[in-house]
Amino acid sequence: MKKILLLLILFVTVSNAQSWKAERVNPANRLNGVDFLMGFGVAVGDGGSAYIKNGYFSDWVLSRSGQQTDVLKSVSISVDQAIAVGNGGLALRYNISTHSWHDLNAVYFSFAGNTGYIVGNSSTAFKSTNGGTNWSPVNFNLTDYQILSVHFNESNTVVMGTQPLAGNTHSRVLISENGGAGFLPVSVPYVGSIYSVSVIGSNTIYAAGEFGLLKSTNRGLSWLDITPNIPGYIYPASVAFFGDYGNIIFNSGMFARTTNGGASWTTETAAPVGTGIPLAMSTRDFNLVQAVGWGENQAWTRIHPIEVKIADGSVFPGDTVDVPVFIGDWAPDYHAFSSQFYIDGFAPKLKFLGIVTSEGSLLSTANWSHYTNQTNDNLRFISYGAAPITGSGTFCFLRFKATPPDPTVRDSVFVSFDSLYFNTKDHPVIGNGGWIRIKTRFPGDVDLNGVVQAFDASMVLRYLTGTVTLNEEQLGNAEVTNNNQITSADASTIAMYVAGLIPALPWGNFPQAAGTPVMNDLNSQYGQPVEVPVYINSRDDLYSLEGRLEYDASVFNYAGLQLNPAFANALKEVRNEDGTVKFAVAALNEVEFPTGEPVMKLLLNYTGLGHNNTSEVSLAMIRINENIHLTNAASSTIHIVTGIEDAGTLPGDFALMQNYPNPFNPAT
Known part of the structure; x- marks a missing residue:
């Protein structure tokens, strides 16, 4: 299948939020590999040197050194040990608990849990499944792969990056989908050494090298160039991805990170020009990065602010x-x-x-x-x-x-x-x-437009019925009766002020009301609208009221809330939702109407689904003026009459009698 290379325009922004701490190790060896886990770090380099770091912000301290010709290239930490490998089959194991080094025999290394891979030149690759105690060779069909990097994950996908041989027109990655039992060589449509690879799941592969940074989402069938647009001749030294989050460090000292799989990048300066060349990076956490290399400084720590x-x-x-x-x-x-x-x-x-x-x-x-x-x-x-x-x-x-x-x-x-x-x-x-x-204390200006209007009173009613929400400042301006509560009486008071009935806001002289809510049981003929009246007995100084009527929405359909005609000039807000009717009413003057008339009627239509043709409507809450809330204030049991309830006395016996007068014989 033909490999397709797609070019992608990338967006790069510069981030100054982070800073980097540079360090010159002692002795100042070139460092080629680094790893960090749970506050413990190991860096390895030339002269067989290994440095230990106890704590993310502590200094690197020399732990071992070897012959001048020894070169340690890579290191990986796993729970209680670190394994470092280098040229000429040099391989070392560090016991973290005993602080001691022991010889192994291999080259490059990537490690996770008890499974690890060691890779190198001439198709050299070994695999261990017991923490490095034993190693088995990984067999390839060819022997000309110069393997520079390896990465694998829990999905048994293993990816190795290679160095192209002389005359090759493509670089190659080696991909295994079965935990290293077999590898498929896949061409990368650029020529250059692949210094670092990262695999996410079983399909997404990142390959970084002299050509830049490439991404494949289909196991190498096609590749995207997602190299950050950083001026100058540079190449990625190391790359690591965690899902769509990724970090990459360049040999120029620049560091870049992405949160969207490489579609865009932010950049930072890890090593200023002329102070060092990063060669490797440890970044098991997206924010925590340790880099090593050579130059005036040999180590850099990304300091998360x-x-x-x-x-x-x-x-x-x-x-x-x-x-x-x-x-x-x-x-x-x-x-x-x-x-x-x-x-x-x-x-x-x-x-x-x-x-x-x-x-x-x-x-x-x-x-x-x-x-x-x-x-x-x-x-x-x-x-x-x-x-x-x-x-x-x-x-x-x-x-x-x-x-x-x-x-x-x-x-x-x-x-x-x-x-x-x-x-x-x-x-x-x-x-x-x-x-x-x-905020301003502007009593009555509920909509915060600098003017007190009738609309402000209506906003109070809509707030009480749950139609709108008010912020803290609006609530402060809505409370105009000096009782630290928002009620329909506040709406009445604002309306009175707008009408010129009171001189100023706030107004603390709102009258206390009297009255007892009452509802009665009732019979209603089947097929006819149901009217449920609500009374307020012994009422006095009624200006405003608010409350909540509740009914069974599976038994009745809502048809409306009818207020007494005495409220014709009052401000009103009614909201029905799922069997709950919220109402708020505010008048400018005392509302008076004849004794025995209801203050309101709830209009319903029967659905025919009531149990025994019976259901209940309750006045779940009511407040008159600024009196206290009355909960479960009243209720009405509604019985739907569906036919003749009482047929009278039943006959005792039957008999066939002569019709009189007889239409066929009037004499009889």
Whole structure:
């Protein structure tokens, strides 16, 4: 089958969020391979040298050295051991628990669990399934493969990258779909050594080498060029993918990462030009990367920054607000014993009142001491303690009081970090500020348009029936009766203000109402609309009401809610949903109607599915004016009459009698 190479235009952006720590190992040998697992790292290189790192941010320490001609090329860590291999059959095993090295006999290596592969020149390949204790040769049909790289996964897919021989027009990868029992050579439509391979699942393969970075999603039948567009003559030294997430490091010192399978990339500088040439990379975690190579420096550690965020918040003029300072991403293995930050931009609209260390905050948990000093609009904060902070969470709270020059104008303040670091600036920190919104107290302006209108009253009713939602500022403006509750009485009060019946908002003189809700059982003729009346007995000072009627939607179809004609000029909002009718009514004046008339009627149509032709309608909740909510306030049992219920007395016997008068003989 013909191999197809597709060219893909890539998008590359530069990321400055990360930083890299360069290190010169002692002695300064060229390093060719590195691996890192669970805070423990091994790097190997020329002179048979091996370096150990205990902790992601610790220094590399020489663990062994060999003859000057010894060259260790690759290393892999597996739980309790590391295996390093190199030229001339040099192979070593490191026992992590005893800190000792032992000889093996092989070349390049990739390891996972108890299964491992060693590969090299002249089609050299060995496989171990018992952690490297025993090795079996992997047989190929040809002997001219110069194997440079190997990678495999849980799906028994093994991929090896090769170096092309003189005169070859294509590079090749060797692919096994059966755990190494057999390999198929697949051409890559470029010529160049394949220094690194990565396989995802059983179909997706990444091959990196002198030609760049190629991707196949069909086991090598076709390839995409997904090389990041970085100027200059460079080639990938090492690549690793985790699903669509991938890292690649170049011999120029550039590092790139993708989160979409190579469709786009962000780049970072791992080794500035002239300071070193990366040759290998360990990246078992997408964010944690160790690279090694040669030059002025021989090792580079990607330092994942600590991210600190001042949360957004809102506050009314004159009120206080506690703004969280949240630590998001935290660097692994990093221990902070002190912190210092300056924030500015908050004065004069906000006044700093102090640091709050609520229970559960990182400052409180670690029992750190803290001090603040405010100069003009700059706040200086320091904190420290004997116990370290080692993870993310809410660091502390900044307490501010809103002091805007004009409390009637909505405003916002961006509170930002002027400087921020932990310990002695030994780790990069990204500080992100937050917006504090100063809300206006404009009673009655529910829609926040700067004017109190009848529409604001209707918004209150729609909120009570669940038709719309209101944010914190809108709820603050909707409460105009000084009782810290949103009721239909607030809608009445806003409407009264708009009509000029009251002089100002808020208005705390809303009358208390009297009245008892009542519903009666009723019979309804089958096939006729069902009218369920709701009464309020002994009512007085009725201006507004809100509540909820509930019925069985499988027994009745909703036909409407009919209010007493006395509410003709009132604001109304009714919403029916799944057997629940929510209503909210607000009048400008006291609503009066004759005793004995219902305040409303629920109109229903019977579906014929009621049990024994009987069902119940309940007034699940009602509030009159600003009285307390009455739950389960009343109910009505409805009986559907379907025919003659009582036929009278039944006859005792039957007899055939003479008809009189007889139509055939009138005399009889």
